[in-house]
Amino acid sequence: MKQLKAYKFRIYPNEEQKIFFSKTFGCVRLVYNLMLNDRIKAYEESKGNPDKKIKYPTPAQYKKEYEFLKEVDSLALANAQMNLDKAYKNFFRDKSIGFPKFKSKKNPVQSYTTNNQNGTVNIFENWLKVPKLKELVKIKVHRKIEGIIKSATISRNGSGKYFISLLCETDIQELPKTNSSVGIDLGIKDMAILSTGEKIENLKFRKQLEDKLKREQRKLSKRLLIAKKENRKLSEAKNYQKQRIKIAKIHEKIMNMRTAFLNKLSTDIIKNHDIICIEDLNTKGLLHNHKLAKSISNVSWASFVNKLEYKAKWYGKEIIKIDKFYPSSQICSVCGYKDGKKTLDVREWTCSVCHTHHDRDINAAKNILTEGLRIKQAV
Numbered sequence: 207m208k209q210l211k212a213y214k215f216r217i218y219p220n221e222e223q224k225i226f227f228s229k230t231f232g233c234v235r236l237v238y239n240l241m242l243n244d245r246i247k248a249y250e251e252s253k254g255n256p257d258k259k260i261k262y263p264t265p266a267q268y269k270k271e272y273e274f275l276k277e278v279d280s281l282a283l284a285n286a287q288m289n290l291d292k293a294y295k296n297f298f299r300d301k302s303i304g305f306p307k308f309k310s311k312k313n314p315v316q317s318y319t320t321n322n323q324n325g326t327v328n329i330f331e332n333w334l335k336v337p338k339l340k341e342l343v344k345i346k347v348h349r350k351i352e353g354i355i356k357s358a359t360i361s362r363n364g365s366g367k368y369f370i371s372l373l374c375e376t377d378i379q380e381l382p383k384t385n386s387s388v389g390i391d392l393g394i395k396d397m398a399i400l401s402t403g404e405k406i407e408n409l410k411f412r413k414q415l416e417d418k419l420k421r422e423q424r425k426l427s428k429r430l431l432i433a434k435k436e437n438r439k440l441s442e443a444k445n446y447q448k449q450r451i452k453i454a455k456i457h458e459k460i461m462n463m464r465t466a467f468l469n470k471l472s473t474d475i476i477k478n479h480d481i482i483c484i485e486d487l488n489t490k491g492l493l494h495n496h497k498l499a500k501s502i503s504n505v506s507w508a509s510f511v512n513k514l515e516y517k518a519k520w521y522g523k524e525i526i527k528i529d530k531f532y533p534s535s536q537i538c539s540v541c542g543y544k545d546g547k548k549t550l551d552v553r554e555w556t557c558s559v560c561h562t563h564h565d566r567d568i569n570a571a572k573n574i575l576t577e578g579l580r581i582k583q584a585v
Contacts, residue, residue, distance in 0.1 A: 209378045209520050213351050214371045217334055217360070218344040226339055227360060227368065231316035233278045235309045237265045238286040242306055245290075279337045285319040285357075314454065317361035327358045327372070334370060336360065345370065352376045364454030380522030387481035389575025391534065391567050392507050398471065399567035401575040409467055415456055422453050464506055472513035476523050482514060483578025485534070486527035526578040538562060539572035 219227060244263045252260050265283035269275045275283065293306035320327065320337055328335045329351065333342035336358065353376025361369050389401035397408040426449045433443035440446055475482060487507060518525045528534070537544050538557040545557060548566070556563045 207378060207380070207522075208375055210356070210373055211353065211376050211378065211520070212371050212373050213349070214369055215348065216346050217368045217370050218346070219368055220341075223339060223341065223343055224368075227362065228316075229274075230278045230282055230318050230338075230360075231362070232311065233272075233275050234282050234286045234318040235311060235316070236272065237268060237275065237283045238290055239308045240268055241265075241287060241290050242308060245294075277338075279318075279320050281320045281323070281337065282318040285321070289319075314364040314366075314450070315362065317359055319357055319359040321357045322355040327355050336370075363458060365451050365458055366454075367458075378520045381477060383480055384478055386479045387483070387575060387579060388475065388479040389483045389571040389573070389578060390475070390485075391571040391574060392485065392487065392510070393567055396567065398475075398510070399571045400475075401568070401571040403568055405567070406471060409463070415460055419453070419456050422449065422456065425449050426453060464509075468506060468510050468513055472510060472517055475514065476517045476521055479523070481524045481526060481578065481582065482518065483526045483528060483575050484511060484514070485532070485574060486530050487511075524582075526581055528574050528577050528581070532574075532577055534570040534573040534577070535566055537569075537573050538564065539569045539576065 241263050245260075248260045248262070265275070265280070265287055290306060296303050297305055322328075326335070326337045329345060329347060330342065332345055332347060334345040335342055351372065351374060353374035355372050355374050357373045359371040359373075361371070363369065391399040393399055393408070395408060396405040398406045400406075426446070429443065429446040429449050430440070433440055433446050436443075515525050517523070533544065533547075535548060536546055538560060540562045541557060541560040543557055543559040545555065548555065553566050554564065555566065
């Protein structure tokens with residue numbers, strides 16, 4: 207079955223290529239901001255006239271005024287328009303996402319997306335070809351690319367490293383059926399608790415490097431004050447920039463560790479089970495709880511569920527989401543008696559009807575599985 211699969215590789219552009227990428231980042235950002243500004247203006251003008259049709263601008267309209275836009279990949283500019291359209295649709299679908307924001311050149315993380323048209327994006331051993339760039343870019347290909355390259359996103363992260371993400375259309379073989387179903391309760395101390403009784407401990411990535419991160423952030427604050435006293439721009443304060451990159455590298459290390467852990471865990475679950483039942487958690491809403499926000503952010507529930515979902519789609523498995531208000535922790539998984547709400551400090555309890563002693567999280571995972579299978583049968 208044809209599926210879209212992404213491959214991410216590090217690239218090593220020379221100085222001339224870095225200038226080209228920076229120019230493209232800037233042009234894409236400019237077009238996005240101009241289109242957003244013009245859309246806001248058009249909306250304000252049409253407020254008093256509801257019958258007036260709003261004509262949205264296109265990147266081509268700006269090339270007369272900003273001739274340097276002709277020097278960069280036109281598909282990258284077109285994708286900026288598509289990204290803005292998507293941001294608007296997301297906002298109108300769910301207002302909590304927030305209105306589209308202007309992009310800042312101060313953000314150290316920059317990117318642009320282009321499309322592959324007749325081999326304009328290609329890899330030759332350890333060299334990368336991208337549109338509008340005459341010389342090939344050095345690339346570290348650490349795994350085989352399968353399928354047809356559809357698009358490519360070139361990015362620069364906070365520590366100044368460059369990457370390319372290739373979106374490929376490929377045939378992915380479904381995994382063998384296991385005739386096994388599992389319920390998953392997401393936690394903080396334990397990342398995931400399975401209905402089988404298995405608990406996968408949260409590795410607490412930020413905790414491992416937290417002391418080092420605090421020290422380096424204190425140094426950054428001191429260097430910020432020094433730069434302000436000397437009336438220097440932060441972009442010109444070399445010591446500040448060195449320290450900023452140092453902190454970005456620590457965050458990058460945490461992110462890489464977390465991604466590797468979540469990839470392995472999600473793949474293991476998908477391989478071993480045909481049906482995965484999981485709570486449909488409102489992660490964004492839970493982050494408003496300041497006591498738990500840091501811990502929830504650290505375990506990356508949303509990223510984990512996202513990986514389960516796309517891998518299930520790839521490999522012919524099924525994800526069933528349980529309503530976020532389903533009282534999985536209150537119900538006895540043996541007799542079904544609803545024992546009432548419990549505070550978070552209650553980790554074990556005994557059913558007052560059948561007298562079964564429960565581990566709170568394992569019991570919740572079993573109830574999630576039961577509810578998920580009930581939903582499947584009802585459909």
